[in-house]
Amino acid sequence: MSTQKIFIAVAGNIGSGKTTLTRMLSGRFGWDPHFEPVGENPYLSDFYQDMEKWAFPLQIYFLTHRFKSHRTIAEGGKSAVQDRSIYEDAHIFARNLYEQKLMSKRDYQNYLSLYRCMSESLTPPDLVIYLRKSLPELKRGISRRGREFEANIPDQYLIDLSRYYDDWLGEYHLGKKLVIECDDLDFVNSSEDFDEISQRILDSLGQEDLFLSSGLRNKSDVRFAAQSL
Numbered sequence: 001m002s003t004q005k006i007f008i009a010v011a012g013n014i015g016s017g018k019t020t021l022t023r024m025l026s027g028r029f030g031w032d033p034h035f036e037p038v039g040e041n042p043y044l045s046d047f048y049q050d051m052e053k054w055a056f057p058l059q060i061y062f063l064t065h066r067f068k069s070h071r072t073i074a075e076g077g078k079s080a081v082q083d084r085s086i087y088e089d090a091h092i093f094a095r096n097l098y099e100q101k102l103m104s105k106r107d108y109q110n111y112l113s114l115y116r117c118m119s120e121s122l123t124p125p126d127l128v129i130y131l132r133k134s135l136p137e138l139k140r141g142i143s144r145r146g147r148e149f150e151a152n153i154p155d156q157y158l159i160d161l162s163r164y165y166d167d168w169l170g171e172y173h174l175g176k177k178l179v180i181e182c183d184d185l186d187f188v189n190s191s192e193d194f195d196e197i198s199q200r201i202l203d204s205l206g207q208e209d210l211f212l213s214s215g216l217r218n219k220s221d222v223r224f225a226a227q228s229l
Helices: 018-029 042-051 051-075 086-099 105-119 135-145 155-171 191-205 208-214
Strands: 007-012 032-036 081-082 127-132 176-181 226-228
Touching: 007 135, 007 155, 007 191, 007 208, 018 081, 018 191, 032 042, 042 127, 042 135, 051 105, 051 127, 081 191, 086 155, 127 191, 135 155, 176 191, 191 226
Parallel strands: 007 081, 007 127, 032 081, 127 176
Antiparallel strands: 176 226
16 A cells, blocks of 8 residues: 555445445555444434434534544544545535424524534545435335434435435535445445445546555446446
8 A cells, every 4th residue: 555645535325335335445445444423422312303402413513523533534644534524414414404494594504604614624535435325225224224213214304315415416526526326236245346346436536556455456347337426
């Protein structure tokens, strides 16, 4: 591996597999992993019981955590891969809560003001990867991980999040981006699928010479639907 630092952010809806892919990419390339705070999150379980009551404190918690993680990566000397970015917090999750009238206009504007101050001080990732999945596949992913507080997430909530992800990616110009259609991929159980995802990431970075030890150069793209935007 080269000593040049790489910063990757893995984006995706709930149940898309981004946490698993973050862990696998960390293992393959030696990138430091930075995960979402789930088990230690003091608001998440309450939020799914009463979204309107807990929407604003939950989003502030996530925003603060991801700002700290992003800054740690940007200021550090090691390559890193981050499970969900600070940009998703504002452009997808907070927007969704506001549009569903689960967050007041006053709280939403306050949140956006804080987000803009934070994000303007950050260096964007070298590459944002978006794992796109259909609603049935998202629900299967949520079911497989068996978190009780996620069991009753409304379908419309997930559908709206996916729509906002598409909106955000269409307007994201802070750096390189890669959209991976994941419905027909099984990168957990198929080494071929994971190899192809890894190679596509290297191709998107445009820095394959940094990764000569990866053993992935010159692999062809088969059974893999991905769009580099």
